[in-house]
Amino acid sequence: METYIGKSVKRREDARFLKGAGKYTDDIKLPGMTQAAFVRSPYAHAKILSVDTSAAEKAEGVVAVYTGSDACGTYGVPCGWQVDFKDGETMREPLHPLLAKDKILHVGEAVAIVIAESLELARDAAELVNVKYDVLPAVTCPKKAMESGAPKVHDQWGDNAAFDWCIGNDRAEVEAALASAHHVTEMNYKNHRVAPNAIEPRSYIADYDVNADKWTLYTSTQNPHLVRLLMCAFALGIPEHKVRVVSYDVGGGFGSKIYHYTEEALLTWASKEIGRPIKWTSDRTEAFLTDAHGRDHIVHSKMGFDKDGKIVAHLTDEFCAMGAYLSTFAPAVPTYLHGTLFQGVYTTPLIHLNVTAPFTHTVPVDAYRGAGRPEATYLLERIVSKAAKEMNMDPAELRLKNFIAPFNGTTEPGYQTQVALQYDSGNYHASLKRGLEMLGYEDFRKEQAEARKNGKLLGVGISTYIEGCGIAPSAVVGSLGARAGLYEVGHVRVQPTGKVSVFTGSHSHGQGHETVFAQFAADKLGIPMDDIDIVHGDTDQVAFGMGTYGSRSLSVGGSAIIKSIEKVLEKGAKIAAHKLEAAEEDLEYAEGKWTVKGTDKSISFGDVSLTAYVPHDYPEGVEPGLDFSSFYDPTNFTYPFGTHIAVVEVCSDTGKVTVKRFVACDDVGNVMNPMIVDGQIHGGVVQGIGQALLEEVVYDGEGQMVTGSYMDYAMPRADDMPMIETDRTTTPCPHNPLGAKGAGEAGAIGSTPAVVNAVVDALAHMGVTDIQMPVTPQRVWKAMQN
Amino acid sequence: MIPAKFDYIKASSVSEAIGLLDKHGDEAKLLSGGHSLIPAMKLRLSRPEILIDISGISGMNSITEDGNEIVIGANCTHAAICNSDLINSDLNILAQTAKCIGDIQVRNRGTIGGSLAHADPAADYPAVVLACDANIVVEGKNGSRTIAATDFFLGIFTTSIAEDEIITTIRFPKVANxxxxxxxxxxxxxxxxxxxxxxxxxxxxxxxxxxxxxxxxxxxxxxxxxxxxxxxxxxxxxxxxxxxxxxxxxxxxxxxxxxxxxxxxxxx
Known part of the structure; x- marks a missing residue:
């Protein structure tokens, strides 16, 4: 019998994607559907003096125009995570209105919505809305936002802080250890802001059915149930059981489609007002201006070492932008998804991180591929490499000296960090050794020395990352401020013919759930993959779900499905035992059938399924049917780790960086489909290299985004990238049934510091110690001049 | 990404296009490959009342030899220039330049005349027409005239083409090196x-x-x-x-x- 786990099964979903036959929200056309266009502010900070919609209302084809003065202006979208101030003050949580009423707080904020018979007419009419603004000074830098006299984002509070937070050991203790350290390495830099750039822009259709008194929201989201919950319970106050949220195919999210956006709630509200469906699809400019961005931390950090190179203490202060409002998970990103990873893979005995999270006159910042962990990894991996240079040590050697010893999490306990978490299992030495071997590190160092003699600037950069995925359990994250649980739902419905529908609360926006989930379900059920269908993305079909982000789908969503499969097999065994006239404990299940041990008496999965639905000859006390749902709440996060090594060449004339080689040795626990994991790693690595070399959202002094199109925002292209050499070590997760850790974000977490370390290494002999990301030709050239 | 309303006329000859330009003045824009104009219109940064499409005018997309010169029709696409045997052998510098414009889609649509007339300060062709001492031939209601490359570019997005004039050809001397x-x-x-x-x-x-x-x-x-x-x-x-x-x-x-x-x- 064919098995599937561990095999590079081709993706089932690709046939429709490659044929252009995917079903994205914008592909849906409903009878009577109208189109919306938004009037958006061209200013970052302004008072709204007046909004005149009279001309727009009279324009051809206009169905309705709404502004912040209409009923929708009193509603706002909620934040899903609460982080209170260190002194106990509650997190400052402004109303995030569906339409701005009195004040504009970032460029692109919506002032009015125009709904018309066609998109063209909606756009034309939107131009007729006359908004008068009183423009005010803006602040876009999170550090400047905390300076006295900085323009205030929300007038109701004394300063721009949304909250502040700290984690780790006592600050004084850490400072004392630094003061007496043999060597202290310091870094001051910005982990700059990037835009998510999903290839499919956000797209929504709200459809209120007046006869059924029900709404359907079609939305390009990563988590339909959460959108429904937040919208019904918090944004609009409408009954959850009357709302169906559907998201069919979604073309990428990278975090930006986790959140409940104002446009979703506004369209849903307006659809009932006009009694017709309304569609809105963001264009690329709107995506730059309104999709939640990532990163934007200003970092000041010091790491102390003893004379042998052992880390003795690490102290960091950060200013982390929230943007104009608190997006759904924004407060969690620079705190519980960031500070909790400051242990890295090192035995650092004393750690303290202090975070100030200000509002700024920019679009909100939230989780972006890696969410807090890339920022933590960038700091740790850069500062350790910088320290190695300063202490005249090899960066690989310094890492090996400080690594946490291997532990499997079963016979050896997990590793308790100084920053709240307990790592599940890890073997960091093996990972780095394999990475160095893949690269041929010793040989490269010789090549580099030779090249330098000829004026060629080659550098190598190492990054040994760890991250936390599948964050859980719910009770713990609740105590940390999460306003939601972080479990997942897996529902296995065996049909009478033995065919199986698997319903999952996870949601694919490109990861390949339909393939991978069917692979392990087929193996566990002992039936062909073709007999299994994976259903997701519809709140009317799937009981509940927390969606896909944080590399959680397989480890959390997969485990929920396994739980239901176990229930199916347990009940199936009762039915089989009855049919085979044997005791349950005398049966064994393999290859899709129950067999009486030591005999050739057996009954197939299909026959048991049919019996369950046609229960004529049936065990007493057992319900008909074979249909189980499970909620899986993990006992811990999972902790993937790995080694990324970049080799770069820097052009001495122009400062342009070329990545010559990229080695990625990742440990994501057990692997279901190596091809898909490689694909995830490749995509993540490209995104991480993109941040290191190319991508940056730039706001000018007035809060205008100067990188609002692909003419100015440098997206990585294929020819910017090296071949990516991948391999893996395998350290299974000890606490979930698949032993999986997660692979979606690893590439983006490990790669960025590897590239910047390599660039700095290439220029080290010129005295270059750091370069601000993205390391553009101009920045590199300037660093070479100083 | 929806342009404001505009009218569209497809011109079938240079004289027709000149007549339309003269008639509509400021309200009109010439459309050739559209790779600068259309994006600006979609962002509503440019909102001409009328587009005069000159891409179908016959005779404006040929590449010919005239003594020691190569004469390139203004409607020649960057791809046509990349792929021309004549240009590759006798004006190789221009083929090199066209090859590094945009990507395949852009090269298949964008034209040399459109690019020169648009005069983006970061466009590629200007360097080459200047170094080659090329001549830009324009036609207007008062007839045809030739503008030396060194007199052609006046500033950002500004050239010495008059409002009623259209670039018809660009004449390059053959360049060996x-x-x-x-x-x-x-x-x-x-x-x-x-x-x-x-x-x-x-x-x-x-x-x-x-x-x-x-x-x-x-x-x-x-x-x-x-x-x-x-x-x-x-x-x-x-x-x-x-x-x-x-x-x-x-x-x-x-x-x-x-x-x-x-x-x-x-x-x-």
């Missing part, structure tokens, strides 16, 4: 710096784009050339006060790149 060197802007792939060098006997002609608001002939480099290895250090002489600056390249870095790329082109 020339090359184009470009430093790509990482997002748009326009030229941060583009340098075209044409060598004739012991002399050299140098065209520079991307550096100043107006593309220019680096005459100081040309004068210093003749065996002087330091000629490239004069790359920005005369335009020091007009250097462009953006977040990819400020004036200091751009000036440096200009020297590096002039040197590279001189030595190629």
């Amino acid at each position: 020339g090359n184009y060197q470009k430093f790509f802007q990482s997002a748009s792939r326009f030229a941060v710096v583009g340098v075209a060098v044409v060598k004739e006997g012991s002399g050299v002609k140098v065209g520079v784009t991307g550096v100043a608001g107006t593309p220019y002939r680096a005459t100081a480099v040309e004068n210093a050339y003749s065996g002087n290895s330091d000629a490239a250090s004069h790359a920005i002489e005369g335009v020091e006060d007009e250097l462009m600056s953006d977040h990819f390249a400020d004036t200091t870095y751009r000036a440096h790149l200009a020297k590096v790329y002039v040197k590279k082109a001189l030595e190629a």
